[in-house]
Amino acid sequence: MSILIAVITLAIIAGLFGLLLGYAAIKFRVEGDPVVDKIDALLPQTQCGQCSYPGCRPYAEAIASGEANINQCPPGGETTMLALSDLLGVEPVPLDEEHDREPVKTVVYIDEQTCIGCTLCIQACPVDAILGAAKQMHTIIEDECTGCDLCIPPCPVDCIHVKPVSVDQNTWRWPLPENQHTAPQA
Amino acid sequence: MTVKHRTHHLWHFHGGLKLEGHKAMSTAEPVVKAILPKRLVVPLQQHIGDIASPVVNVGDKVLKGQIIAENNSYVSAPVHAPSSGTVTDIDNFPTPHPSGISSLCMVIETDGEDRWAEREALTDPRQLSPVELRQKVRRAGIVGLGGATFPTSVKLNPGPDSAIETLIINGVECEPYISCDDMLMREQAKALILGCELIQYMVSAHHCLIAIEDNKPEAIHQVRQEIEARSLHNIEVVVVPTVYPSGGEKQLIKILTHKEVPSDGLPSDIGILVQNVGTAVAVHNAIYLGEPLISRYVTITGEGVQQPRNLEVLIGTQMSELIEQSGGYHENAAKLIMGGPMMGFTLSTDHLPITKGCNCLLVENTPEQTPETMPCIRCGACATVCPAQLLPQQLYWHASSKNFEQVQDYHLFDCIECGCCSYVCPSQIPLVQYYRFAKTEIWNQERERIKSDHARVRHDFRQARLDREKKEREEKLRKKKEMLEKKKQAEAKAAAEGKSDAVDPKKAAIEAAMKRVQEKKAAQQKPPSDSAEKPSGDSE
Numbered sequence: 225m226s227i228l229i230a231v232i233t234l235a236i237i238a239g240l241f242g243l244l245l246g247y248a249a250i251k252f253r254v255e256g257d258p259v260v261d262k263i264d265a266l267l268p269q270t271q272c273g274q275c276s277y278p279g280c281r282p283y284a285e286a287i288a289s290g291e292a293n294i295n296q297c298p299p300g301g302e303t304t305m306l307a308l309s310d311l312l313g314v315e316p317v318p319l320d321e322e323h324d325r326e327p328v329k330t331v332v333y334i335d336e337q338t339c340i341g342c343t344l345c346i347q348a349c350p351v352d353a354i355l356g357a358a359k360q361m362h363t364i365i366e367d368e369c370t371g372c373d374l375c376i377p378p379c380p381v382d383c384i385h386v387k388p389v390s391v392d393q394n395t396w397r398w399p400l401p402e403n404q405h406t407a408p409q410a
Numbered sequence: 411m412t413v414k415h416r417t418h419h420l421w422h423f424h425g426g427l428k429l430e431g432h433k434a435m436s437t438a439e440p441v442v443k444a445i446l447p448k449r450l451v452v453p454l455q456q457h458i459g460d461i462a463s464p465v466v467n468v469g470d471k472v473l474k475g476q477i478i479a480e481n482n483s484y485v486s487a488p489v490h491a492p493s494s495g496t497v498t499d500i501d502n503f504p505t506p507h508p509s510g511i512s513s514l515c516m517v518i519e520t521d522g523e524d525r526w527a528e529r530e531a532l533t534d535p536r537q538l539s540p541v542e543l544r545q546k547v548r549r550a551g552i553v554g555l556g557g558a559t560f561p562t563s564v565k566l567n568p569g570p571d572s573a574i575e576t577l578i579i580n581g582v583e584c585e586p587y588i589s590c591d592d593m594l595m596r597e598q599a600k601a602l603i604l605g606c607e608l609i610q611y612m613v614s615a616h617h618c619l620i621a622i623e624d625n626k627p628e629a630i631h632q633v634r635q636e637i638e639a640r641s642l643h644n645i646e647v648v649v650v651p652t653v654y655p656s657g658g659e660k661q662l663i664k665i666l667t668h669k670e671v672p673s674d675g676l677p678s679d680i681g682i683l684v685q686n687v688g689t690a691v692a693v694h695n696a697i698y699l700g701e702p703l704i705s706r707y708v709t710i711t712g713e714g715v716q717q718p719r720n721l722e723v724l725i726g727t728q729m730s731e732l733i734e735q736s737g738g739y740h741e742n743a744a745k746l747i748m749g750g751p752m753m754g755f756t757l758s759t760d761h762l763p764i765t766k767g768c769n770c771l772l773v774e775n776t777p778e779q780t781p782e783t784m785p786c787i788r789c790g791a792c793a794t795v796c797p798a799q800l801l802p803q804q805l806y807w808h809a810s811s812k813n814f815e816q817v818q819d820y821h822l823f824d825c826i827e828c829g830c831c832s833y834v835c836p837s838q839i840p841l842v843q844y845y846r847f848a849k850t851e852i853w854n855q856e857r858e859r860i861k862s863d864h865a866r867v868r869h870d871f872r873q874a875r876l877d878r879e880k881k882e883r884e885e886k887l888r889k890k891k892e893m894l895e896k897k898k899q900a901e902a903k904a905a906a907e908g909k910s911d912a913v914d915p916k917k918a919a920i921e922a923a924m925k926r927v928q929e930k931k932a933a934q935q936k937p938p939s940d941s942a943e944k945p946s947g948d949s950e
Contacts, residue, residue, distance in 0.1 A: 269862035271869050279869065303855075351868040370865045393455070395857070396509035397850035400810070401783075401843045 259312075260288045266307045270299045271350035272372030279350065287312070295319050299371065301327040329389040331369040332376065336361050338383035345375035345384060418619070418648045423664040425795040426653040427830050429752075431625055433589045436711040436718040441593050443705075443722045444735055450492050450518045450726035451763040452478065453505040457553040458560045459485035464516060470497045473527035475702050477549075478516055487561045488551045491527075492704040492724035495520040506729075506748050506762045508755040515763065518726070529700030540612040543697060547612075550696030551703045551766075555688030556580060556657070557749065559767040562689055566612050568678035575681040577615035578666060579606050579690055581622040581629065582650060582657035585750030588770040590707035591687050593720045595622065595629035598691050599636040601698075605690035606645055608697055613683055617644040619666055620687070625652045654752065655828040659684045661797050673824055688769075708764060710736040714743030714773030723764050729771055730760040740775060747772040752829040784837035792831035792841060798824045802831040806841050809848035814855065817848050825849075 263284035270280070275296040277283040286292035287308065294308040295317040302319060309316040334345075334354075341359040353369045356362030364384075376384050455461040462479035466472055472491040480488035495518045502512035535543060548563035568574055579602070583591040595602060602620075610618050622630050634647050650656050650665055660671045662684060669680050677684055688706060695701045704725055711718035716737025723732060729746070733739060747754040749770055792802035800821055808817040825845050832841045901915050 264866070267862070268858070269865035269869065271865070280866070350872065351865050352872050353868075368865075368868065370861075391509075391511065393505075393507045393509055393511050393513050395854070396507075396511055397854055398508070398843065398846040400847045401840050 257285075257288055260284045262311055263287050263308065266300075266304060266311060267297060268300045268304060268370070270370040270372040272299060272370070272374060274298045293317055299327055330371040330373075330386045331364070331366050331389055332371070332373065332384050332386050333364055333366070334362055335383040335385060336363060338381050340381055340383075342380060344378035344380065348375045348378045350374060418646065418666070420648070420650060420665055421668040423656075423661040423797050424799045425797045425830060426655065426661070427795055427833060428652070429586050429654045431652070432587045432711070433592065433625065436587070436589045436709050436720055437592060439717075439719045441597055441707060441720045441722055444724065444727060444732060446493060446520060446522065446524060447724070447727045447731055448520060449498075449728075450495070450520060450724060451503050451728070452489055452492065452516045452518065452726035453503075453763060453765055454479045454489055454514045454516060455505075456489065456559060456725070456766040457487040458558065459483065459487070459564075461514065462486060462489050464500050466497055466516075468497050468500055471495070472497060472518060473525055475529065475704060476527040477551075477702075478518075485561055485564055487553050487563075488549065488702075489516075489725075490551055490702040490704050491518055492726050493518065493520045494523050494525040504759070504762055506757060506765060506768060510758060515726075531700045532697055535608060535697045536611060540614070543608065543612050547693055547696055549702070550692070552689060552692045552696060553703070553766050554686055555692060555706060555766065555769070556686035557753075557767050557769060559765075562685070562693070565683065565685070566609065568613065568676075568683065572676075572678040573681060574613040574615045574678060574683045575617075576667065576683075577606065577610050577613065577618040578662060578682060578684045579609075579618060579620040579687055580657060580659070580662055580684055581620055581626075581633075581687040582662060583626070584623060584652070584654045584657035585752050585770075586654075587711050587772050588709050588750050589711070590709045590720050590769050592626045592629050593709075594691060594707050595626070595687055596632050599629075599632040601691045601694040602633065602687055603636045603640065603642070603645065604698060605692070605694035607642075608693050609683075609685055609690060610644070615683065617646065620645065620647045621650050621656075621662055621666060622647060623652045623656060624649050654830070655797055655826065658797060658826050658828060660826070673821060703766060706764070706766060706768070708732065708768060709770040710773075711770065712743075712747075712773035713775040714740045714745070716740055725766060726763045728760070729757075729762050729764065732764070732771060733760055733773070739773060742775040743773045744776060745774040747774065752833065753827060783839055786837055786839060789836060791834045791836065795830040795834050797828060797830060798826055800825060802841055805848075806839065806844050809844040812848075812851070814848060814852050818852065822848055822852075 260281070264281050267280040267284060273279065275283045275292065277286055277292065283292060283296065287294060294312065294314065295305050297304050298319075305319060306316055339356075339361050341356060341361060343356065343358050343362070345362060346354045346356060350372060351368055351370055353365045354362055354375060355365060371386075371389070373386065376386075454464065460481045460483040462481045464479045466476075466478050472478055472495060474491060474494045476491045477488045478491050478497070480486075497516060498519050499517040501515065501517075503515040503517070504510065504512050505515065507513070532538070538546075544563050544566050547566060548561070552562040553559040554562060554565070581591050581595050583589070606618050606620065609615075620633055622633065624630075630647055630649055637645055637647065648666060650662075655661055656665060659677060663669055663671060663677055663680075663682055667682065669682070671677050672679055692703050696703070705722055706725070707720055708723045709718075709720050710732050715733060716739070719736055721732060721735065746757045746760055748757055748768055749755065749772070751772060751774070754770070754772060786803060786806065788803060790803070793800075796802055798821075804820045805817055805822055805825070808814075808820065809822070822845060827842050827845060829842050832839070835841060897915075904915055
């Protein structure tokens with residue numbers, strides 16, 4: 225008899241918890257994949273596609289699914305790779321040798337004398353940073369440009385050029401002192 | 411007359427250093443006005459906040475004290491013509507900044523007349539409300555003259571939530587060699603006291619403490635005399651011991667009130683406002699004389715200069731001219747520093763303009779040696795002297811290995827860059843440089859983050875727009891297809907119902923279209939007709 229009581233009690237408890245869990249699963253359902261959002265937040269959002277994915281979010285999804293490695297983002301450089309390794313708890317992976325450790329931030333500008341107004345660059349720009357219309361001169365909104373260089377290949381007259389982002393007194397950074405032979409490794 | 415001065419109870423801040431003052435060498439002579447330069451190069455960014463944009467053009471004649479650049483944003487300060495003359499250029503010129511990067515300046519060829527623009531002097535400022543006075547302070551381009559150059563009008567408006575009880579006027583001037591505040595207090599004690607009263611009125615502070623280090627007896631005497639002469643009871647001179655860096659805002663608050671400013675807070679959070687003595691005098695000049703901030707006291711000193719002294723200098727004067735007026739360089743002059751030996755930075759040239767924040771030009775005679783940096787031996791001397799009670803070793807460790815998160819966990823941003831840690835370091839590690847490096851890197855990361863967030867929004871928006879356009883196209887296509895389908899069905903239906911007598915829907919459509927065309931033509935009052943028009947559009 226007592227064994228029956230025990231079994232029934234446990235069954236009831238199990239049933240209750242089952243209901244509770246089921247309710248929680250519906251009530252607190254997480255839309256989308258939060259890991260993807262977190263990864264996406266660390267990526268530089270140049271949308272340049274140099275990682276071989278069409279934009280930062282697809283790359284973030286690929287990392288989350290384990291399909292892509294964390295060292296495929298040249299604009300982010302080492303900083304982004306380290307941040308990703310920190311977030312995901314994986315070992316840091318050295319960047320491909322061809323990429324600089326500290327990427328130089330660049331933007332593009334249009335040689336307005338040469339531009340023929342073909343709108344091909346406008347269609348290529350992932351962040352709508354190019355202003356212009358058909359057969360009208362185009363220009364880059366420098367503040368919006370992410371330096372992805374995606375507009376350069378489509379240009380039929382090669383009028384888009386790369387320049388480094390100009391540094392002023394407010395964006396200048398102190399250099400790391402040179403006498404680094406004592407630099408400790410944390 | 412001997413008066414017993416109330417002794418104010420003082421506290422100590424953590425750490426600090428006793429440094430050789432070297433101040434006497436530049437205080438022997440009274441302050442004189444520097445010779446009016448032929449050419450003034452006035453930087454348009456001399457303050458923290460948004461750069462002022464020019465409001466006069468090249469070729470314009472300007473009068474002394476006329477606004478030449480301003481910006482409507484809240485945290486900004488207008489710039490005034492320091493003397494009368496003609497604007498000859500607006501372009502990027504080198505300005506005193508550790509980066510050596512040029513910034514936008516206005517060049518004024520002076521006409522030698524030094525003619526003032528109209529000045530609005532007030533005899534009884536208390537008839538105006540604090541808000542109106544604050545507006546005047548803003549229009550006068552006053553910024554914190556202790557070196558931080560934060561717009562004073564912003565500081566004078568702490569907001570409704572933080573009532574200011576104590577106004578502290580900082581005449582500590584703790585850094586060696588610098589003596590411009592000392593001279594200012596000696597020579598302009600009256601203006602200082604009037605300025606203090608004005609600031610007190612503007613923020614409705616109950617009492618005002620003027621803190622002066624005990625190595626400036628003459629300044630203390632002058633200011634006390636002025637207070638006694640006016641028999642003021644709520645302004646008090648507090649003599650503080652000479653310890654570096656007592657002049658730091660947070661350190662001074664600790665000394666005088668035993669209160670500590672919260673790590674990420676402001677003095678106004680604990681009911682305190684700190685202003686430099688120079689700022690108080692500038693407020694006086696702006697309100698009582700109607701004169702904007704166009705000049706300041708500058709100390710030209712050091713073993714590398716012939717006659718160390720203080721000069722009253724127009725903003726935009728070239729440093730080389732001031733050195734010349736101080737007897738020129740000593741033959742062993744080796745290094746020009748803007749600011750003091752602890753917190754100043756080395757300049758690579760003296761062809762730079764004086765700015766509002768430039769309190770001292772120090773010419774050292776020791777050649778710039780890069781000290782042989784040795785490994786950190788964890789002696790802890792830096793932590794002992796740190797006035798912000800930080801752990802400089804840990805900060806150094808994390809900054810040098812670019813662990814920017816940890817370095818913030820150790821409160822990097824509470825570091826005031828006073829240089830005490832570097833000064834005592836037996837291994838000669840340039841610690842402050844590491845902190846500056848880490849700070850600017852972190853700010854840069856923050857900027858990048860904001861920029862990438864912005865890019866993400868724009869990218870998402872573009873993506874959404876493209877999707878929408880695609881959907882709209884598909885929708886159109888689908889609708890067209892549906893129509894076609896319907897038509898076909900109707901046709902089939904009609905064909906099935908009555909075979910011969912039923913009107914061919916195609917024909918009916920053509921007829922209807924022709925009818926419409928005729929109606930239209932009639933409406934247009936018989937234009938040249940062409941009835942053979944093909945109504946093809948509807949039949950498809």
